Amino acid sequence: MSFLSTAYALLFYVATLILFAGLTMRIIKYARTPAPLKIPTMPAPLTKAGVALRIGREVVFFQSLFRSQKWTWLFGWMFHLALLLAFFRHLRYSMSPDNILWPLVSLEVVQTFGKYAGFAMVAGLLGLLARRIFVDRVRYVSAPSDYLMLLLLLGIAFSGLSMSFVAHTDIVQLKAFVMGLIYFDWQELPASAPLIIHLTLVALLMIIFPISKLLHAPGIFFSPTRNQVDDARERRHLAPWAAALDSTRGNR
Amino acid sequence: MADFETPELTDEIVVPHIQEGAMEGSGPFIAKPEHQEPLGFPGELVENWQEKAIDKMGELLGKYRSFQVFLDICVKCGACTDKCHYFLSTSDPKNMPVGRQDTLRSVYRRYFTVAGKLFPKLVGARDLTKEVLDEWYNYFHQCSQCRRCSVFCPYGIDTAEISMAAREILDSVGVGQKYCNEIIAKVFKIGNNLGLPEPALRDTLEDLEEEIYEDTGVKVRLPLDEKGADILLITPSADFFAEPHIDGLMGYAKVFHEAGVSWTISSYASEAANFGMFIGSYENMQKVAMRIREAALDLGVKRIVHGECGHAWRVAYSFWNTLAGPWDFLDPNYPVPQHICEFTWDLIQQGKLKFDKSENDHRVVTFHDSCNVARATRMGDKPGGQFEIPRNVIKAVCNNYVDMEEETIRDATYCCGGGGGLLTDDLIELRVKGAMPRMHALNKVMEEDGVTNMAAICAICKSQFTKVLPYYKMPMDMIVSVHQLVSDAIILTGQNEEGGEEAEEEA
Numbered sequence: 140m141s142f143l144s145t146a147y148a149l150l151f152y153v154a155t156l157i158l159f160a161g162l163t164m165r166i167i168k169y170a171r172t173p174a175p176l177k178i179p180t181m182p183a184p185l186t187k188a189g190v191a192l193r194i195g196r197e198v199v200f201f202q203s204l205f206r207s208q209k210w211t212w213l214f215g216w217m218f219h220l221a222l223l224l225a226f227f228r229h230l231r232y233s234m235s236p237d238n239i240l241w242p243l244v245s246l247e248v249v250q251t252f253g254k255y256a257g258f259a260m261v262a263g264l265l266g267l268l269a270r271r272i273f274v275d276r277v278r279y280v281s282a283p284s285d286y287l288m289l290l291l292l293l294g295i296a297f298s299g300l301s302m303s304f305v306a307h308t309d310i311v312q313l314k315a316f317v318m319g320l321i322y323f324d325w326q327e328l329p330a331s332a333p334l335i336i337h338l339t340l341v342a343l344l345m346i347i348f349p350i351s352k353l354l355h356a357p358g359i360f361f362s363p364t365r366n367q368v369d370d371a372r373e374r375r376h377l378a379p380w381a382a383a384l385d386s387t388r389g390n391r
Numbered sequence: 392m393a394d395f396e397t398p399e400l401t402d403e404i405v406v407p408h409i410q411e412g413a414m415e416g417s418g419p420f421i422a423k424p425e426h427q428e429p430l431g432f433p434g435e436l437v438e439n440w441q442e443k444a445i446d447k448m449g450e451l452l453g454k455y456r457s458f459q460v461f462l463d464i465c466v467k468c469g470a471c472t473d474k475c476h477y478f479l480s481t482s483d484p485k486n487m488p489v490g491r492q493d494t495l496r497s498v499y500r501r502y503f504t505v506a507g508k509l510f511p512k513l514v515g516a517r518d519l520t521k522e523v524l525d526e527w528y529n530y531f532h533q534c535s536q537c538r539r540c541s542v543f544c545p546y547g548i549d550t551a552e553i554s555m556a557a558r559e560i561l562d563s564v565g566v567g568q569k570y571c572n573e574i575i576a577k578v579f580k581i582g583n584n585l586g587l588p589e590p591a592l593r594d595t596l597e598d599l600e601e602e603i604y605e606d607t608g609v610k611v612r613l614p615l616d617e618k619g620a621d622i623l624l625i626t627p628s629a630d631f632f633a634e635p636h637i638d639g640l641m642g643y644a645k646v647f648h649e650a651g652v653s654w655t656i657s658s659y660a661s662e663a664a665n666f667g668m669f670i671g672s673y674e675n676m677q678k679v680a681m682r683i684r685e686a687a688l689d690l691g692v693k694r695i696v697h698g699e700c701g702h703a704w705r706v707a708y709s710f711w712n713t714l715a716g717p718w719d720f721l722d723p724n725y726p727v728p729q730h731i732c733e734f735t736w737d738l739i740q741q742g743k744l745k746f747d748k749s750e751n752d753h754r755v756v757t758f759h760d761s762c763n764v765a766r767a768t769r770m771g772d773k774p775g776g777q778f779e780i781p782r783n784v785i786k787a788v789c790n791n792y793v794d795m796e797e798e799t800i801r802d803a804t805y806c807c808g809g810g811g812g813l814l815t816d817d818l819i820e821l822r823v824k825g826a827m828p829r830m831h832a833l834n835k836v837m838e839e840d841g842v843t844n845m846a847a848i849c850a851i852c853k854s855q856f857t858k859v860l861p862y863y864k865m866p867m868d869m870i871v872s873v874h875q876l877v878s879d880a881i882i883l884t885g886q887n888e889e890g891g892e893e894a895e896e897e898a
């Protein structure tokens with residue numbers, strides 16, 4: 140094992156650990172923090188199924204954003220969709236052909252879409268970056284980290300694209316490396332510059348995910364204005380700390 | 392009229408370029424110790440305020456999921472930046488919803504997040520200094536908690552929630568707002584925001600009975616503290632003295648009269664408004680709400696009907712059950728609480744009310760959706776009933792109705808500019824400016840459709856418009872109560888065409 144391969148193997152273990160542990164802790168925190176009052180943004184659904192649909196529309200179509208700003212929606216939605224497609228394409232590097240999902244992942248469409256999604260991703264990210272730079276309102280609310288986040292994602296997209304379209308990497312060896320990580324049977328990592336850049340940036344993304352605004356991904360499911368049912372008159376909604384006040388609120 | 396310029400009404404609302412510091416230092420009067428202490432807050436800035444404020448922030452992060460999640464998940468997409476009436480009219484970037492949130496989020500990041508502790512500059516985190524505290528005071532009192540931003544945010548981030556938390560933190564270190572806190576103390580002492588004592592209230596109601604009698608020749612009652620009445624009416628105290636609110640109150644009285652129900656007002660709970668919400672204080676909000684439960688029990692009523700008030704209807708609809716429920720001692724056949732518009736619309740549908748719509752023919756009416764009603768409550772049994780039912784009531788009593796531009800009504804409605812505890816003269820510049828988007832839309836229908844009146848179902852909206860309409864060269868009395876329109880058109884059983892004087896002569 141080369142030093143490089145060992146280092147990256149360790150890096151990915153650490154990054155994965157941080158990602159999952161960090162996210163789990165955050166999700167537990169959100170779930171445990173009570174929402175003492177009913178605050179859905181109205182009109183809101185009257186049933187849980189309705190709420191699931193509402194959140195579904197937000198997650199899949201970015202409904203509120205669409206209503207809000209068409210350009211931001213276009214760039215944002217394009218980027219996220221592309222990210223999803225690219226993610227599917229990448230699954231084949233971490234799956235053996237006997238996996239039940241293999242037939243799906245290895246489909247020609249998944250692979251082709253995934254391949255070209257990289258361009259949509261870059262377009263979306265550049266659009267978002269342009270907004271951040273040129274719209275004074277957005278520039279005002281942007282911290283250095285907001286730009287760096289976009290640059291990081293752009294870096295991932297460009298390094299990825301360059302491997303698909305410019306300088307091919309030894310895919311077979313890469314897959315061996317990834318499978319090795321999964322089965323604790325470490326293999327060499329192909330030493331190609333774009334791949335190393337790509338992997339470094341991805342690991343960085345995984346590490347900052349649970350401590351950054353990327354928390355919007357799990358967070359949206361916990362947003363009380365979106366996930367509450369409109370039934371305040373019908374059902375008494377009581378958080379534990381609020382329930383405790385019931386006994387001290389007066390003698391009736 | 393004042394040392395600021397009233398915004399001009401142009402063809403389209405133009406999203407302005409940002410002007411940093413445009414509204415710096417425009418905060419409202421600070422509460423004196425006598426306004427603070429009855430609410431359980433320190434009288435003035437406490438010595439270890441920094442530590443206290445951070446502790447309070449930590450406490451609220453543990454108590455409110457909204458606060459915790461919203462502070463974490465904003466991606467600074469900017470979708471909300473042009474949605475706030477205060478930004479559109481003042482250009483101050485800290486009046487953009489996300490700009491406002493960031494004044495607090497930056498401190499949250501510094502003290503509560505890994506990134507902010509390690510790399511404050513990188514993630515825009517900053518220490519809590521006295522300047523920052525002052526900035527909070529200023530800009531969190533330039534938010535009317537209207538929730539418009541929350542509609543348009545991809546994650547539903549509601550700046551109102553952040554404002555409420557910020558005000559709670561400020562109160563906890565002794566920096567409260569005079570207007571809100573003084574009023575809450577009055578409710579505790581006397582029973583309503585105005586400090587209107589029982590005898591004065593009784594006189595007012597008797598005067599109103601007389602006025603209706605003179606107008607119609609029908610003895611319509613406005614009962615006070617009548618035990619055993621079926622319905623307790625909880626309405627904002629502005630309904631007892633302010634114009635056009637009072638005309639709305641007469642409307643409710645006439646509707647109750649025609650419905651043939653027994654009802655009463657309570658002098659103990661003579662206030663629907665609950666400013667405890669504006670200051671984000673669960674305890675104070677609960678204390679105010681409990682007065683209503685107590686009044687309902689004391690009077691032995693079976694139902695509660697709620698008058699025209701926006702934030703109060705939010706507290707009533709969304710929070711009463713939590714704060715002061717369960718309401719199992721009331722008649723389960725009716726919603727608790729029931730809005731007066733729901734009540735009236737039910738009767739209209741049952742054909743129990745008769746109207747002479749031509750009484751409103753001199754008017755062309757439009758309807759201002761009050762933000763709290765629109766974005767924080769419902770009426771009827773379908774989502775969106777809060778938009779349809781008031782309009783249905785208006786259309787049942789008026790021949791001429793038009794809506795303002797779609798992007799300025801229903802859940803996209805623009806705030807009147809005076810909500811959220813900002814209805815005070817020390818904020819008049821903000822109030823006049825903040826009304827601009829609404830004035831803009833109103834101006835359009837006045838020019839295009841000849842609109843003469845704008846109806847509303849919120850005490851704050853009505854007072855705010857009465858005050859700011861003249862700044863925009865519009866008549867201040869063009870703002871009307873929905874139940875004022877009902878009152879003008881309703882035909883009371885046995886009503887005398889010419890009015891009461893004649894009826895008396897005949898008798």
Ligand code: SF4
Nearest residue numbers: 465466468469471544
């Ligand atoms: S719309 Fe929501 S996520 Fe976007 S900047 Fe505003 S508050 Fe943040």
Ligand code: SF4
Nearest residue numbers: 475534535537538540
């Ligand atoms: S709640 Fe209303 S006033 Fe406050 S920031 Fe949002 S849009 Fe502006």
